[in-house]
Amino acid sequence: MTAARAARQPTRIGWREIVGLPGLDIPSLHAKIDTGARTSALNAVIIREFERDGIKWVEFDVTFTEDRHVQRCSAPVADRREIRNTSGIPQLRYVIETSLTLGSRRWQIELSLADREPMKFDLILGRTALRNRRICVDPGRSFLSGLPGHPTPDIIRSA
Template identity: 35%
Template sequence: MEIIGRVEEVGLTDLGVPLIDAKTDTGAYTSSLHCHDIRVIEEDGKQLLCFSILDPTHDDYQEKEYCLEEFSQAKVRSSNGLTQTRYKIKTRVRIGRSDYKTFFTLTDRKDMRFPILLGRKLLSKRFLVDCSQTYLLPLPKKKKL
């Protein structure tokens, strides 16, 4: 198992997002991704989940809209104890020099310090979290994203 810090830079490989700070959160079951303009549309008889990663106030915002056919919904209890229904996608995340296919719920995290939370479903049996450290892993190779 690799040791991971409380904050690491990760890439979203399938979505072409190079490096974004992510907070490890062993209290969260599923990983979470900051998105805005999250909506479902119908196109050619198919439902598509459309969203933009980050928001215009974020330094790494790319003004790109993503539309995916494969998505689901999940009930998530937030840190304030309220249950929300969120859209969920499965995508690859690059942590260090490895890629992992995992689920992310999409939510507005603009008031939070980190745009991505890495939940324990992704972390379990792969990483040991050292909460006293940050950025312990080697940076992902940008050219392969």
């Protein structure tokens, strides 16, 4: 396949991937790709709003389901809006903007902060984060994009 043709091909990802959130100093975490969800959601608890230089910020803890370690993060508040949870019940949530790394690709996304402790994945990656990124989700596959910040191995790319 020529380089020009490969550039036009959508990036194929699985229903679950390992992604990075470098803007939050999170090099990797497990994400479920959920095209049924509009907004992406990060597992965040102990959320505290504060002001820095006249701008609203939030500070929050991310607990990683894989090894249960906790990381304190902070980010400017992009919005605060009602978002329906998995049961369809609206919840008022903080929304932040940060960078996402998926394989060797990186772009800005919106993340809502929600207590996802009982859920299996630390991050739900919704359709708005994937829109206009030339991404095709293969629901029968997992971990197609490789580790965040690394090129996808050719053997997986052609599968």
